[in-house]
Amino acid sequence: MSLPIPLIPDDPQPVQGRVLKIALSRFRSYAATALAPEAPLVALVGQNGAGKTNVLEALSFLTPGRGLRRATLSEAAFDQGDGGWAVSATVEGAYGESVLGTGIDGGEEEARTRICRIDRVAVGSAAAFAEHVRVVWLTPAMDGLFLGSAGERRRFLDRLVLAVDAEHGARVNALERSLRARNRLLEESFHETAWLEAVEHETAELAVAVAAARAETVRRLAGLIEATRDPASLFPWAALALDGVLEAGVLERPALDVEDEYRAVLRENRYRDRAAGRTTNGPHLTDLLAVHGPSGAPAERCSTGQQKALLIGLVLAHARLVAEMAGFTPVVLLDEVAAHLDPERRAALYDALDRLGAQVWMTGADPQAFESLRGRADIWTVSPGEIRRA
Numbered sequence: 536m537s538l539p540i541p542l543i544p545d546d547p548q549p550v551q552g553r554v555l556k557i558a559l560s561r562f563r564s565y566a567a568t569a570l571a572p573e574a575p576l577v578a579l580v581g582q583n584g585a586g587k588t589n590v591l592e593a594l595s596f597l598t599p600g601r602g603l604r605r606a607t608l609s610e611a612a613f614d615q616g617d618g619g620w621a622v623s624a625t626v627e628g629a630y631g632e633s634v635l636g637t638g639i640d641g642g643e644e645e646a647r648t649r650i651c652r653i654d655r656v657a658v659g660s661a662a663a664f665a666e667h668v669r670v671v672w673l674t675p676a677m678d679g680l681f682l683g684s685a686g687e688r689r690r691f692l693d694r695l696v697l698a699v700d701a702e703h704g705a706r707v708n709a710l711e712r713s714l715r716a717r718n719r720l721l722e723e724s725f726h727e728t729a730w731l732e733a734v735e736h737e738t739a740e741l742a743v744a745v746a747a748a749r750a751e752t753v754r755r756l757a758g759l760i761e762a763t764r765d766p767a768s769l770f771p772w773a774a775l776a777l778d779g780v781l782e783a784g785v786l787e788r789p790a791l792d793v794e795d796e797y798r799a800v801l802r803e804n805r806y807r808d809r810a811a812g813r814t815t816n817g818p819h820l821t822d823l824l825a826v827h828g829p830s831g832a833p834a835e836r837c838s839t840g841q842q843k844a845l846l847i848g849l850v851l852a853h854a855r856l857v858a859e860m861a862g863f864t865p866v867v868l869l870d871e872v873a874a875h876l877d878p879e880r881r882a883a884l885y886d887a888l889d890r891l892g893a894q895v896w897m898t899g900a901d902p903q904a905f906e907s908l909r910g911r912a913d914i915w916t917v918s919p920g921e922i923r924r925a
Contacts, residue, residue, distance in 0.1 A: 551575065552628045552668055552863035553894035554594065560621040560638075561613035563589035568922050572913040576888060577896045578905040580925065581917030587898035590922070591672065591868045593622045594896060596637055598670045599661045599697060599704045603868065605690075608639045608649055617641030626668040629863040633667045665701035669857050672868035673850045678875070681834035681842050685822040692777075692823045695853055696752045699860045703748050710741040714814050717801070721809040731805070738817075739798040743790050746781035746818040752856075753777055753823070754786065759859070760852050764828065769883040770848035771841070772828040779821030825849070843875055847884065854893055864893035872897060873904040882907065 558569035564586040579587040588604075592611070595602040602611070612620045619641030625634050636652040651658050653667065671694075680691055696703045717734045724730060757775045764772035777783070784793040800816055801808075808814050825834040827845055834845055850867075858864040867888075873881050885908060888895045898917075899905060902925075905914055914925040 549858040549861070549892075550629055550863045551892060551894060552858075552861075552865060553626065554597075554668070554866055555625040555627055555632065557590070557593060557625075558623045559590070559593050560623075561616035562593055562620045562622060562638075563611060563613065564920055565589065566613060566615070566920060568920070570915060570922050572894075572915075574911060574913045575892075575894050576885070576908060576912035577894070578908060578912050578914045579896070579898045579917050579922070580902050580905060580914060581900065583900055585917045585919055586922075587917045588674075588870050590917070591674075591870055591896055591898060594624070594866060594868055595670055595672055596622055597624055597626070597635055597661070597664050597668050597866075599664075599701055600694075603672045603674055603870070608647055612639075612641075618647070624668070628667045629861070630666070635664050635667060637661060637664075660705075662701040662705065665861075669698050669861050669863070669865035670868065671695075671698050671850060671854050671857060671865045672870070673846065673872060674868075674870040675875075677846065678839075678843060680846060681825060681837070685820070688823040689819075689821060692749055692753070692821075695756070696748050698853065698857050698865060699752060700748050703745070706741060706744050706748070710738070710745050710819065713738040713741055714817070714819060718808070718813060721805060722812070725805070725809060732802075735798055735801040738801060738814075739794045742781060742797055742818050743785060743794045746779060746793075746821070747785040747790060749779075749818070749821065750777060750782040750786050753782075755860070756853060756856050759856050760828075763852070763855070766829065768848065768887075769880050770844050770851065770887065772852075773834070773845050773849050774826040774828050775849075776824045776826075777821055778824055779818055780816070781818050782821055844880065847872065851887060851891060854891060858893070864891070867891070867893050867895040869895060869897045871899060873899050874901060 556569060556571040559565045560567050579590055581587050592602050592604055609618060612618050619639050621636065621638035623634065623636045625632060634654050638650055639647040651661050653663060680688060693703060693707055713734060717738055720727060720731050720734060753775050760772050781793060781797060804816060827834055827837050827841055834842060854865050854867050876884060915922050916925045
């Protein structure tokens, strides 16, 4: 099964996707604010807690999912508001300008649902935004990715997939619901075999779709990394692999055969899964494995500095893959990335971002970290509730 590639313009050279203007209303620390960057590189500078990351989070809501903080919709609301919030962005992609809007209405919390609009016309979900903008990000919370749990790496992997396949998140959520339904049936209605067969049929179908999207994304990303790796780069290349039976299977055999095999596994494991209280085999247990390419060392055994450089290199490679598949470059969000780099790596990062050709939004507490960008970047000063051009 291959990933859908919904956007391939006639010109094979990706155009620059960018946010021309972003306006926040009752969002996090902002009652109302707006900014319209002009340069490809954008730096937001201010003290910790000033609201820099809030702007990046607003941009991350231009994608499906819960944004870069994985917050609930209500958590993003302005403290002194009615519980509602709105983000509006004028974006430019392969097919010109569009205005994207998202947010929630105020009122009773349980009644709040996310609203998404394109050019003021309601759309079903933020997945529709993918035709106009793609967003990828790196945050300090991801620094421990290689030392963290397999679940954290799965979420990171699914975010990589979601940037090239906007429906992937819906499939992952549907798979999780199907697995929960199977677990309940095993616990409460073990002998209702007709129901179990029906749920396991759906589970296998969703599981293979999720596994195929992950496997294809990693295959494409690994191929791009191999073709473009630079041994002299301060951001080393990563060798990637997936530790998952279904992911390996879909690259070697027809998806329908893998589905049938997984259904048989689910059927055979009913007694074991019932005793365990969970499904003990499937893509919900897959892990993303990474190796520091130049040294051949597993990423989890590398130094903190090596892991950070490896992660930056991986995110930049992913941004190139998104551009290649979508036909326009993604908007890249780098939260506090410069603070963790020495001057040499910081200069190398800025040069790499120039070559990337994407619009990049960065944050930092130290103005000196962005001093070398003056003249080639928009630098904004952020203070609580206010943003102004530096």
